[in-house]
Each structure stands twice: as C-alpha cells, then as structure tokens.
Amino acid sequence: MTIKFGSFDGVCQTAALVICPLIGDQGIEPTCYSRNVDLGGNLLFQPSTVFVHVVAIIMTIIMILHIRSKYTAVGRKEILTFFYLYAVIQLLAIFLDGAVIPTANAAYPWFAAVYTGLLAAAYCCILVNAFVGFQFAEDGTPLSLWGLRISCLAVFGVAFFIAIATFKSIAGLSPTKPIGLFIIYLIWPIICAAVYVVLQLILIFRTLEDRWPLGDIVFGTAFWVIGMVLLFAFSATICDAIQHYIDGLFFSELCVLLSVMMVYKYWGQYHDLEFSVGSKAAVWEVKDPLLAGQGNSAHGGDYSEEDSGSNYGFAPPPGFGGYAGGGGKAASLVGGVSGTQLYDRKVGGGPGGRGYPPNGGY
Template sequence: MGFQFGSFDSICQRAALVICPLVGTDQGIEPVCYGRNIDVGGSVVFQPSTVFIHVVAIVMTAIMIYSIQVKYTAIGRKEMVMFFWLYAIIQFLAIFLDGGIIPFANASYPWFTAIYTGLVTAAYGCILINSFVGFQFVEDGTPLSLWSMRISCLGLFGVSFFVAIATFKQFAGFSYTSPTALWIVYLIWPIVCVAVYIPSQFILVYQTLNDRWPYGDLLFGTGFYCLGMVLLFIFSDTICNTIEHYIDGIFFSEFCVLLSVMMIYKYWDSITKEDLEFSVGSKVTAWEVKDPSLVGASQEALNNHYGGNYLPPSASFNTSDRKGSGGYPPNGGY
C-alpha cells in the first residue's frame, strides 16, 4: 500500500510504532516484519535491541544534562536543559511501550501512548523555541523566558495528548479509522520544528560568530536525523527481513536520533562560552616582581611619598620593632 496523507497504514506496515496497535480500520496495524522477542525471567520483552538503545540514550542524556548544568553562566542553559529532560522522559517511557512491558491489550496502553505522543510533541516544540533563544528576543534565564517555554510546552503536550486519546477512544469527533489530526501531530509537527530550527541556527552562527565550526555540528545532526527517518519509514521492513528479524528500522532510527540529539548538545556547547568573571574575581591574585631593581625603585618611591620607611599594611612586624620606634610604622608615620 502506498503512502497516503492522514493514514498510518503504509507506515505501520513497515515500522512497529507505538501508536500502530491503536490506529487503522480494525484498530491495530501489524508490521510486515518486526524484531525478535526474548524471554527474560518468564516475561517476554519486545524489541530488546531498541530497549537497549533507550537505556543508552537515558545514560547519555544524563551526562549531557550534567554538563549543561555546570555551565552556570552559559546563554540558554536553563532553556536547553529542559529539552534534554523531555528527551530523557520520552526514552524512559519508550522502554515500557516498545519493550511490551505495558502490553498492547492492557487498558492503560492507550493512555501511556497518548502521554508519549504529548511528550514527543512538547519536546519538538521545546527545541523550536530554543531556536530563538540565541537571538535574545527575550533575555534567557529570566522568568519571562522560562515560563513562556514551560507554558508553551505544556500547551503543546495538552493538545497532542487530547488528540491522541480522543483518536484512540473515538470521542469528540476523532476516530482511529481516520486519524488525520494525529497524523499531523505525530508526523508533520516534528518536520516543521526541525525545518525551523536548522536554518535559524545557521543564521545565528553567521550573524553572531566568527567561528564556522558549529556548522559542522548542525550538518552532522541534520544528517543523522534524516538518515534515521529514512531508515524508519522507508527501509525498516527491508532491514528486518535482511537481518532475519534480529533488529529492524526502529533500532537504527532511535540510534540516529540519539546521535542527532548529541550533536544538538555539541552545537550548543560550541556556541556558548561560560563567563568566568565570578570565579576569577573570587580569587586573590598574587603579584611577584622578579627584577630586584624594580623592587628597589618601588620602595624608594613609597618612602619619599610617606616621608619614611614604608611598610604595606599586610607586612608583619613584632612588638620590639614597635617599641623601638615609638609607633607604627617603625621610624616614620603617616
């Protein structure tokens, strides 16, 4: 079956997406080929290779979040870290959905899938908003900037969650037999966000930086993302049949998306420099004069100015010096 606007039929026949058991004419589209399952302690785990990628993604995201958090004064730090938190939560939830820990037939599966759909929509919205942070239309890190992003992401989550659950449960005019609204939210919205983010960052680098190396991070990230989508939506069943069901396109797609997310971090890190003003200002700078002639000249100038032998306030002295001279500083005074 060929590609059709608003229909998941051809897509779900190639790739086992988490929404596929909940859409279609008979509410459930089975892929032509999917990854092998394994038995772990009497429980069947679906897509074990994909679950492994989700775990790796969580670990790598935790490292990136920590690296962002320690750059206290970097531009857009709080806004960017929100995207990585959303990505980590999505990967954690995907373990239960892709791995079959929450079975398709379970009554809670549609609700968790709707939450997953809402989080994906919010994550793409977050990266879309982050594309404008660097232009400083609103000062980053301020309540206005942070709450604008939080409210926007929450709104996107709410709309997407409603569309998904209404489609799965068939109410408010939505239907799983004709999931056009869900199709737009699930497939078109991510493309729009990526299509805005990439050109905007090229413009940002061109206008504000002399360094052109961040272009490489953007190109690699875009390449990984596009490759992952191609492998998922076009070659997933081909890969699955070729490798005899051991892995399918979802494994490679998730891996490529992880690489693209890592390149987003690499790009942000390359264009932001931490302001070390506070750390430098909190340290005492020790000045040391190496040339003895300069030491003598400086001391002579101070003696002439104060009319005696000058000692700096930090210089040490003992009580015998003070008694012999009748006051501080010895042999002179201010």
C-alpha cells in the same frame, strides 16, 4: 512504502510505531519486526531498541550534568528542559516498545497518548530554544523560562487530547481517520526540526566568527534525516535482511540519539564562543604615566594634562626636593632628582653638578 496524508496504513506496515496497535479497525501490524526475547516467562519486544533507549537515558543524564555545571552558559535552563523531556520519552518508550505494558492492556492507550504528547512537547521545546540565541527575551529570566514551559505544556495538552480522542473515538476523532494524530506525530516534528536548523544557521553566519558549530548542525541534521528514512522507508527491508534480529526502529532511535548529542555539542560550542559573538580584535592604547613629561615637551606632548599630572601632581615627600610634580619637570625613574637636574650642566661640571659626560669618561 506509500504515504498518504492522514493515513498510517503505509507507515505502520513498515515501521513498528508506538501508536500503530491503536490505529485502524484492529490495529496495524508491521510486515516485519524485531524478534522478542523471553525473560523469566515474560516476553520483551524490540530488545535491541530497548537497549538503545537505556543507552540514551544514560547519555542524557551525562549531558544534563555537564549542562548544569555551566552556570553562565547561554540558554542553559532552556536547553535543560529539552533534555529532561527527551529522557522521560526514552524511559516511557522502554515500557511501550518493549511491551512491558502489553498493547491489550487498558492502560496502553493512555501511556501511548502521554508518549505522543511528550514527543510533540519535546519538538516544541527545541523550536523555542531555536529563538533563545536571538535574545528576544533574555535567557534564564522568568519571561523566557515560563514562555518555554507554557508553550510546551500547551502543545503537550493538545497532542495528548488528539491522541487519546483518536484512540477512544472521542470528539469526532476515530482510529480509522487519524488526521489530527498524523499531523501531530509526523508533520509537526518535521516543521520544528526544519525551523530549528534554519534559525541556527542564520545565527552562526550572522553572529559567530567561528564556523565550527556549523559542523554540529550539519551532522545533527544528517543523523536525524537518516534515522527517519531508515524507519519509514527501509525498516522492513533491514528486518528481512537481518532475519528479524534488528529492524529500522533500532537504527532510527540510534540516529535520533546521535542527533540529540549533536544538539548538545552545538550548544556547548556556542557557549564556548559566546564571548566572541560579534567581537573584533581590541586595540589598546598604552599610556605610561612614568614616561609623561610636560605637556609641551618632546616626549610628553602627546599626553593630556590629566595623564601627566594625575599620579605625580602631589607634593614630594621630605628628602625628595628635586621630585617634580605634575606640572614640573619629568620625574626620574630612580627617584629624588630629575634627569635634567642631574646632568643639565656644562661639560666639565659646575658647583653642585656632575656634568655629562662624567669627568674622566666611563
């Protein structure tokens, strides 16, 4: 397959894209595409690809529910927008890839334009999400969320207009010269994916001590690249080899789904490690007030006056006359009489003293 900038001829002859029936003089038909299936008198095109779309919707719903349950996650609302867009794209693709809306129908160009706009908006969303981890704007705030939404809406509007103007020959655009559509449909996704991967690698190496999320980025990128290569380079070859049962579009959509799942897995791992970002092992100095004596004593000299007197600087309760305050002798761990008062007597004992060692030994 040869790809010429601004031309879909080589692309559409290999891959059965949604926009291909609307490009060129009479549309461009792929040299090989998947068999259709008769369902109650209605033909369903690309049945294997439609099945992948259904699986993708189910998996996306599961991922959305998991993300919504993580209330304190970094960029939770921002990444949810991406998965919402992906789910809508998969739902719309069922009607377009499966020809539930026939290509000859007057509504098909409008749905194809909406699909193109949503696709461009989804890549814009993942691009903006790439900056969330850098906290240029605090995630979850109106500034962050509305910045994301306005950016996606603007890209959707531009892509939708370029698509429908190309299909309908409006504003100097035409199906025979789809340069703008070529940039939106093929170049824009590559730019967004590349920027996302580079920024996430910078984020991992600069802020995370753990390198596990690196594997998610590598696998996600690999799945996406493999999917694009299978679609645009080997779709016809796969289709001929498997006798029209499956073409490259099936494997492409499957690889994109796996790539999206890696984005979710990477985001989930980053959330699990968010409290270790830039962290070091904490060193704690334990000061036990019970062990604190006078400021000039052998055992209490390292403690400040605050530490030795804060908890024991009050008057002793009745019956505990020997209990020392913050400025007196060290308090006994048993209470009532300090250790020096109890044993600080000459050997053999004196009046009121027990002596140490006690009389009679042990």
